[in-house]
Amino acid sequence: MGFLPKKKRRNVGLDIGSSLIKVVDLETGGKGAMLHNYGIGALPPDVIVDGEVMDREVVVDTIKGLFASKGITKTAVATALSGRGVIVKKITMEKMREAEAREQIRWEAEQHVPFDISDVSLDFQIVDTESAPDQMDVLLVAAKRENVTARVNLLQEAGLDTVLVDVAAFAIQNVYEANYGxxxxxxxxxxxxxxxxxxxxxxxxxxxxFTRDLSTAGGDCSQRLQKELGVGYEQATEILKGESLEAVGMDQLQPILRSFGEDLAVGIERTLPYLPSSDETRKMNxxxxxxxxxxxxxxxxFLQERFEIPVEIIDPFQRxxxxxxxxxxxxxxxxxxxxxxxxxxxMRE
Ligand SMILES: Nc1ncnc2c1ncn2[C@@H]1O[C@H](COP(=O)(O)OP(=O)(O)OP(=O)(O)O)[C@@H](O)[C@H]1O
Ligand SMILES: [Mg+2]
Structure with missing residues (x-):
């Protein structure tokens, strides 16, 4: 994880978000990575709901439009899934070699994955062999096969070949490590x-x-602004982006943004007890x-004050x-x- 391949190559990453579709054309290998091109296309609300594509045509057209307008002709893409159809879980297994574990993993997964095991794609990584004498910690990743197939088919409709379906959280971890170590x-x-x-x-x-999805996100913040300020979707989006702040006034805005921040903080806090008990402090740095x-x-x-730890916004262009x-x-x-x-x-090979 996190190492760049040596051979120079161009990879296309496609992130299909519920509000924005993002495509990047990245060169990896050689001396490092270099972003050659990117595109962002907005989706109207209700096109993707709860991670499910409700209107395939709009999504396919938006993707096609992005590739065309940005002149990206490479059709092999890496994409990511997130949400309920994806499970990331740390499990313990009897200590064994990776090849053996590969044979065992389906059986192990059966006890940890709440879907029919014959319907899931599995991957795993041995993360710790020292935690106990006869045991090892394994990070298990399971995705509903129908979700993987649906994504591959969707991209095929847009004229693209899926070369990798990753887990969204890992893609971010990847870009974080490449830039910050x-x-x-x-x-x-x-x-x-x-x-x-x-x-x-x-x-x-x-x-x-540990990974978890919270529903306290941009859309939720936008809805609070719409409700509390009596503004429409467009204006709420402008406010989120820090535009037209003066028109509304910080006095009115601040309590809404603070209560949103507080809910996000509580959501983060509530996931801390799920961290492995071996990590006694469970203290975020x-x-x-x-x-x-x-x-x-x-x-x-707000989060920085609330948690009294450094909070920063990722800069993927550190390195x-x-x-x-x-x-x-x-x-x-x-x-x-x-x-x-x-x-x-x-960045993934
Ligand atoms: N400059 C900005 N400042 C603040 N908020 C922004 C800015 N740009 C976009 N947003 C908000 O961020 C959200 C879009 O971010 P992003 O593209 O990461 O989400 P998404 O990937 O579409 O959603 P999800 O991952 O939940 O499916 C929207 O709610 C939008 O209003
Ligand atoms: Mg997203």
Whole structure:
């Protein structure tokens, strides 16, 4: 995880969010990674609901439009799934070699996955062989096969070949590690604040401990603004983006944004007890946010005060370069967090 392949190659990452579809064209290998091109296409509300595609045509057309307008001709893409059809779980198994574990994993998974095991795609990673004398910790990843197939078919309709279906949380972990590395022993909460969900992934020493999706996300914040301020969807989105703040007035805005921040904080807090008990402190050292919602005005500062730990918004361009003029004079600051997941996808071999 997190190492760039040596051979130069171009990879396309495609992140289908419930409100924004992101595509990136990334060169990896050689001296490092370089973003050559990216595109972001907005989806109307109700096209993707609860992670389910309600209107295939709109999604397919949006993807096609993005590739065409950005002149991206490569059709092999890496994409990600998240939500209820995907399960990431740390389990313990009898100590054995990887090849053996590969044969056993389906049987092991049966006890941990709430779907019929014949209907899931499985993957795993041995993460700790030292935790107990005869046992090892394994990170189990299971995805409903129908979800994987549905995604592959959807992309096929858009003229694309799926070369990788990753887990969204891991794509973000990937881009985080490539840009920041990991400090030994530090518990980092990667929080991807999207439109429908905020995905949390607790990572320590490069290993994911636990992932969870919260519904406190950008869309929820937008709805609160609409309700409390009596504004429409468009204006609420502008406010989220920090535009037209003066028109509304900070006095009115602040309590709404704070109560949203507090709910997100409580959501994060409630997942802490699920961390492995071996990690006695269960104390986060840092929160790193990604997704469009990471930039909700004041959110990072609020969480920083609330948890009394550093909270930052991910910058995927700490160590990844980008083509000159790609972002114009304003630079990549407000785009980086939104395309972070797509970049993480494109970095996978
Ligand atoms: N600059 C910005 N500042 C604050 N919020 C923003 C900004 N840009 C977008 N948003 C909000 O972030 C959300 C979109 O972010 P993102 O693209 O990460 O979500 P998504 O991937 O479409 O959703 P999900 O992952 O939940 O399916 C929307 O709610 C949008 O209003
Ligand atoms: Mg998203």
């Amino acid at each position: 990991f400090e030994p022993g530090q518990l980092i909460a990667l929080v991807n604040v999207g439109a429908e969900t905020s995905g949390i992934n607790f990572v320590k020493d490069g290993i994911s401990f 840092r929160i790193v946010m990604s997704g469009g919602g990471a930039m909700i005005p004041g959110l990072a500062d 990844i370069e980008y083509a000159p003029d790609l972002f114009g004079p304003q630079g990549p600051k407000s785009t980086g967090p939104i395309i972070a997941q797509a970049i993480g996808l494109a």
